[in-house]
Amino acid sequence: MKVEVMHDAFEKNRAVADQTRALLNGHGVRAFNLMGAPGCGKTALLEAVLPELLKRHGCAVLEGDPATTLDAERIAAVGVPVMQLVTDGCCHLEPNFVRNALQRLDLSGVRLLFIENVGNLVCPANFDIGEHHRLVVLSVTEGTDKAAKYPGMFSTADAVVISKTDLLPYCDFDPAAATRFIRRANQRAAVLEVSARTRRGMGALVEWIEGQLAPPPGQGPAPASAGR
Amino acid sequence: MKVEVMHDAFEKNRAVADQTRALLNGHGVRAFNLMGAPGCGKTALLEAVLPELLKRHGCAVLEGDPATTLDAERIAAVGVPVMQLVTDGCCHLEPNFVRNALQRLDLSGVRLLFIENVGNLVCPANFDIGEHHRLVVLSVTEGTDKAAKYPGMFSTADAVVISKTDLLPYCDFDPAAATRFIRRANQRAAVLEVSARTRRGMGALVEWIEGQLAPPPGQGPAPASAGR
Numbered sequence: 459m460k461v462e463v464m465h466d467a468f469e470k471n472r473a474v475a476d477q478t479r480a481l482l483n484g485h486g487v488r489a490f491n492l493m494g495a496p497g498c499g500k501t502a503l504l505e506a507v508l509p510e511l512l513k514r515h516g517c518a519v520l521e522g523d524p525a526t527t528l529d530a531e532r533i534a535a536v537g538v539p540v541m542q543l544v545t546d547g548c549c550h551l552e553p554n555f556v557r558n559a560l561q562r563l564d565l566s567g568v569r570l571l572f573i574e575n576v577g578n579l580v581c582p583a584n585f586d587i588g589e590h591h592r593l594v595v596l597s598v599t600e601g602t603d604k605a606a607k608y609p610g611m612f613s614t615a616d617a618v619v620i621s622k623t624d625l626l627p628y629c630d631f632d633p634a635a636a637t638r639f640i641r642r643a644n645q646r647a648a649v650l651e652v653s654a655r656t657r658r659g660m661g662a663l664v665e666w667i668e669g670q671l672a673p674p675p676g677q678g679p680a681p682a683s684a685g686r
Numbered sequence: 687m688k689v690e691v692m693h694d695a696f697e698k699n700r701a702v703a704d705q706t707r708a709l710l711n712g713h714g715v716r717a718f719n720l721m722g723a724p725g726c727g728k729t730a731l732l733e734a735v736l737p738e739l740l741k742r743h744g745c746a747v748l749e750g751d752p753a754t755t756l757d758a759e760r761i762a763a764v765g766v767p768v769m770q771l772v773t774d775g776c777c778h779l780e781p782n783f784v785r786n787a788l789q790r791l792d793l794s795g796v797r798l799l800f801i802e803n804v805g806n807l808v809c810p811a812n813f814d815i816g817e818h819h820r821l822v823v824l825s826v827t828e829g830t831d832k833a834a835k836y837p838g839m840f841s842t843a844d845a846v847v848i849s850k851t852d853l854l855p856y857c858d859f860d861p862a863a864a865t866r867f868i869r870r871a872n873q874r875a876a877v878l879e880v881s882a883r884t885r886r887g888m889g890a891l892v893e894w895i896e897g898q899l900a901p902p903p904g905q906g907p908a909p910a911s912a913g914r
Contacts, residue, residue: 496723496807496836497828524808526834547838549777549808577835579724580752580777580806599827599853600725606754607805608724610775625827628856 471585474553478560478588485565488671489573491587493611494595495604496577499621499654501529503595503663504572506654508536510664515671516567520559522551522576529574539563550582551575557588569671579604583611591670594647596640597622598631605639612643617650617666624653699813702781706816709788710799716899717799719815721839722823723832724805727849727882729757731823731891732800734882736764738892743899744795748787750779750804757802767791778810779803785816797899807832811839819898822875824868825850826859833867840871845878845894852881 482489492500504519511517519540521529530542541559543551556573565571573589575582594615596604599622605612612618618640620633637649648666652659710717720728732747739745747768749757758770769787771779784801793799801817803810822843824832827850833840840846846868848861865877876894880887 495725495805496832497825523835525837526831528831528834547808549806576808577723578777578806578808580775580804581809597725597827599825599850603754603756604724606756607751609753622827625853625856628853 471553474557475586475588478553478557479590481557481560482565482571482588482590485568487565487568487571488591489571489589490667490670491573491575491582491589491592492595493575493579493582493592493615494577494621495579495597495600498577498595498597498600500574500577500595501532502654503619503621503652504574505532505536506652506657506660507664507667508533508538508572510660511570511667512536512538514668515569517570517572518563518565518568520551520556520563520571520573522574524548524576539568545576549576549578549580550585551587553585553587555587570667579608579611583614591616593617593619595619595621596636598626598629598633600631602630602632602636603639605636605643609643612640612647615644615647616670617648618644619663620649620651622653622655623651623658624655699781702785703814703816706781706785706788707818709785710793710816710818713793713796715793715796715799716819717801717817718895718898719801719803719810719817719820720823721803721807721810721820721843722805722849723807723825723828726805726823726825726828728802728805728823729760730882731847731849731880732802733760733764734880734885734888735892735895736761736766736800738888739798739895740764740766742896743797745798745800746791746793746796748779748784748791748799748801750802752776752804767796773804777804777806777808778813779815781813781815783815798895807836807839811842819844821845821847823847823849824864826854826857826861828859830858830860830864831867833864833871837871840868840875843872843875844898845876846872847891848877848879850881850883851879851886852883 519533522543524547527542530540533540747761750771752775755770758768761768
């Protein structure tokens with residue numbers, strides 16, 4: 459006799475994430491789960507790309523943090539609708555937190571939704587929060603070896619953004635070696651080098667983001683990452 | 687009638703941590719739990735202070751990482767006994783992992799044990815792994831606001847080490863404002879500014895570490911952090 463096994467928490471989370479994706483797909487919204495270590499420059503990256511993306515697309519942002527509304531205030535200053543998701547100390551965004559937040563966010567006209575996760579190179583990788591794509595940010599000051607040490611996070615990325623490249627002259631970071639470590643964890647992710655300060659590489663990042671954009675509802679299927 | 691409540695996992699963890707501390711106290715060893723975000727410079731800090739500490743004290747290191755033995759190799763190169771604790775993707779060191787590792791580490795002659803936790807500003811703060819003191823590292827490239835966003839971690843520190851100060855000229859980091867955020871989370875922690883590269887502040891850090899050192903067994907009680 460076959461024994462049926464249910465992994466309740468994970469199945470429930472997956473169902474919630476699928477509800478979120480269905481809601482987003484219904485509005486023609488592509489969602490990006492932005493992950494990386496604390497202080498790797500996730501918010502600075504959004505501040506850098508949003509003004510460019512806003513010229514052509516409606517954008518919205520969910521900001522995850524264990525405490526404070528500091529990041530949401532920075533995004534609001536760019537003129538983008540934003541909601542701060544305060545996890546009260548939790549190490550990642552939960553799927554139902556994102557789903558519930560989206561009930562209160564006006565998605566009409568929005569084509570791109572960025573969800574900035576809690577700064578953490580481990581736990582957020584284990585939670586599908588209903589995104590279509592995953593962007594993992596690695597700043598050059600963190601060191602060449604991070605993808606080797608945190609393969610779980612890097613293995614799930616659709617794009618790895620190597621950030622703060624303006625600091626390369628002052629660090630021991632080796633971009634070629636770092637990319638080799640990323641490739642061991644992940645063969646398919648795009649790897650982009652950027653600096654929010656000098657705007658180096660920002661055009662390519664904007665292009666990559668727009669390349670994931672769904673056609674308007676009813677005009678055929680959107681490109682999607684494997685399994686999402 | 688009084689209802690007795692047991693929080694099994696936490697009580698078990700606490701008991702394991704107490705076993706670890708008893709073992710360390712029996713050997714006259716002071717243990718430091720070194721925490722901070724991925725790439726904040728925890729291992730570089732150890733590489734910088736260990737040669738100085740080794741002149742006067744026996745030292746040993748436990749290196750925690752989700753994957754790889756890269757950090758243990760760096761510590762071994764300094765000539766310090768070291769064991770790599772690979773968590774296989776787990777986001778923090780578990781108390782029983784540390785206790786079991788110490789069964790296999792020769793503690794004779796060791797006075798200072800450094801336990802480098804997984805790079806993570808959230809989860810490791812919730813686990814007493816049997817240390818006497820907590821060192822939290824914050825690199826200037828992570829940004830001024832980290833203690834505000836991750837108060838749980840900073841509230842438990844006995845010392846906060848602001849690292850990579852050689853990069854201050856190239857960052858927006860404001861040490862005075864960062865210290866104010868640290869103080870909101872923690873009134874009592876020492877706050878030290880260091881650069882492993884230029885060795886600025888390393889003397890004060892070595893002094894702080896030696897200030898926590900227990901007198902040899904039988905020569906009176908050691909100074910200890912509140913509750914540990």
